[in-house]
Amino acid sequence: MLKRLSKDIKKLNTKKKTTIKDIANVLNISAAAVSKALHDDSRISKKTKKAVKQVAKNLNYQPNHLASALRKGKSNLVGVIVPRTNSNFFSSVIQNIEEVLNKEGYNIIITQSNESFKKECDSIDTLLFTQVDGIIASMANETIDLEYYEKVKAKGIPLILFDRGENDLNVDYIGINDYDSSHIIVKHLVNQGCKRIAHIGGYKRTRIFNNRIRGYIDALKKHNLPLDKELLIESSLTIEDGRNKMAQLLKLQNRPDAVYIASDYAALGALQLLNEQNIKVPEEIALVGFGDEPFTAMVTPSLSSINQHSAEIGKQAALTFLSYTKKKSIKQTLNKIILDAELVVRESSNSIQ
Amino acid sequence: MLKRLSKDIKKLNTKKKTTIKDIANVLNISAAAVSKALHDDSRISKKTKKAVKQVAKNLNYQPNHLASALRKGKSNLVGVIVPRTNSNFFSSVIQNIEEVLNKEGYNIIITQSNESFKKECDSIDTLLFTQVDGIIASMANETIDLEYYEKVKAKGIPLILFDRGENDLNVDYIGINDYDSSHIIVKHLVNQGCKRIAHIGGYKRTRIFNNRIRGYIDALKKHNLPLDKELLIESSLTIEDGRNKMAQLLKLQNRPDAVYIASDYAALGALQLLNEQNIKVPEEIALVGFGDEPFTAMVTPSLSSINQHSAEIGKQAALTFLSYTKKKSIKQTLNKIILDAELVVRESSNSIQ
DNA sequence: TGTATATGGTTAAACGATTAAGCAAAACTA
DNA sequence: TAGTTTTGCTTAATCGTTTAACCATATACA
Incomplete structure (x- = not known):
């Protein structure tokens, strides 16, 4: 009483x-x-x-999400891990994931690894702790050890990788055809009359960058161009490093007449250096970037780049996750969605204007 | 049996x-x-x-976060709403919020409003539905109606605003001193010998942009410079609009000799146009941006800008939230933390080199 | 020796929503 | 009219963790 x-x-x-x-x-x-x-x-x-x-x-009733999640054994939360959010590619992917998932009653938790392996592992732990129903991730550059991702798989939580992440994990992957992209770029540059095409690529250990490098090498061969090791450089692909690696190329006795750079950010750094040194782009050196970040259209000269279809990647990643929620048994199978990339030709590689 | x-x-x-x-x-x-x-x-x-x-x-025990959250009545989740994540400022703020909160056992849910009022309201609903323990937000440009934020307040959930959001909501706010920043910039430009200083500002209805405009006007007065209405322009502050508004200024019979632009992105657009038209920066027109985005140091000429102390803002926002978790009664009080901004002088406004 | 106080637990009731199982009343069927 | 089905709910258990309240035993103290 x-x-x-x-x-x-x-x-x-x-x-x-x-x-x-x-x-x-x-x-x-x-x-x-x-x-x-x-x-x-x-x-x-x-x-x-x-x-x-x-x-x-x-009564202004708001359902207690925690209670129903506990009872139903699912949180309706999906974790998203990206190397960083401050690139247009990733933020666009995220936005599209969110759009698709929100419609189905899922919310997303975004974490950034800042390209750090340790931070990425922490993120995974955090997401598992939060009882997410699935994880959509793009790996950090550093990540080689896949143990943490195996942990996710072992728990039976749907894992979908995009862009960075094609590897031996045997899980779904959505990305573009990096190998073909290199072919498209080299072909375009050859058509522009370029004969010494350099490549500032990413780290070979990251599969997508390795694919771009392989594509570059094979495309050169296809067009009967010799492979000059001095023209193939590994880079962290930041603005600063793009600048540095371009400086390295400029020091060569026999300079390249075109540079294909595996990231728009690094390409921006390279372009700035060329502009400063009054080296004419594309007349003296043509430039092609990767990612089609909005600024590529805004710089002078505007940068040719590869459109990675970020919106489509985001959508497909979300849809792939949703397909698991509708299945009874969660059996992860290797299911790769490889989108065709598209070269956007702009001033930096267009001499026939 | x-x-x-x-x-x-x-x-x-x-x-x-x-x-x-x-x-x-x-x-x-x-x-x-x-x-x-x-x-x-x-x-x-x-x-x-x-x-x-x-x-x-x-046994590889992992605590069920949902169960404890349900029982304890708190989710240990903090919602973060930003206009977009693909700017260095916001992603840096987020990173620092995360760092501080993770240490205290909190995770964050990031949502982007894409500068849309409707999306922002959806985000708030989403976060409330997810039972977050607090919300840290920076408002969309569009947001004038504060009803949704009042809803958060009414629910007794700690609400902390940063950067965009100083207003009449009567909740904690962390930001920089926008009014003073304008003074610092105008003083610097005057010292460089500029006499016709234009300002491409943000929307007046957004308090921070209004403060920058007020600061600009008052600073002109202080330095005995006349206020020319043609030189004060409202803008959405995107790269494109920066370009457009700069074009508008160039059309004037009596061009400005300096332009202070309330965003680095818009400043970038303006700079590109000036470069294209071979107008020398800073000799003919000096330029100062706002935000100290990394690219300001990388463009040619490098852009002077205002450092907004994103890391500090993120930390303070997180700490402010944490202070509520330690109090018994949640009584939201107007508690403003205004950081002093810092002008980083680079080539675009430095004629005395 | 009897009382007080630690010590180291146990029991059971929550948190709020969901859901399998049950059950009465109404409606239909033959 | 008896039996079956449908309708429309109720009961009670459950998700996994936390926590107030309780209890037994050991130790301390006078």
């Missing part, structure tokens, strides 16, 4: 969130009925449903 | 996650004791604690 009283007092003091129980009390029905009514269960009469929804609105 | 059997079979089939109950069973103690042991409760002996932790490790 006393207990009940203190409880009632408590109810008066604290603006408690309304629960289905509160609704049930008002209508003198069971909480179960309320739950069912809110979910349009066929076993509840239209009249009751209407009443329940009305009261829910009046 | 049959029921119990089927349950046991189920246990064999599905790799069920281990719970505190499983640990309790192994050690023949109660689940409550396990819970307490894991939380280093003083009423549990060292011996038991040690045993519990050992078994937990062996």
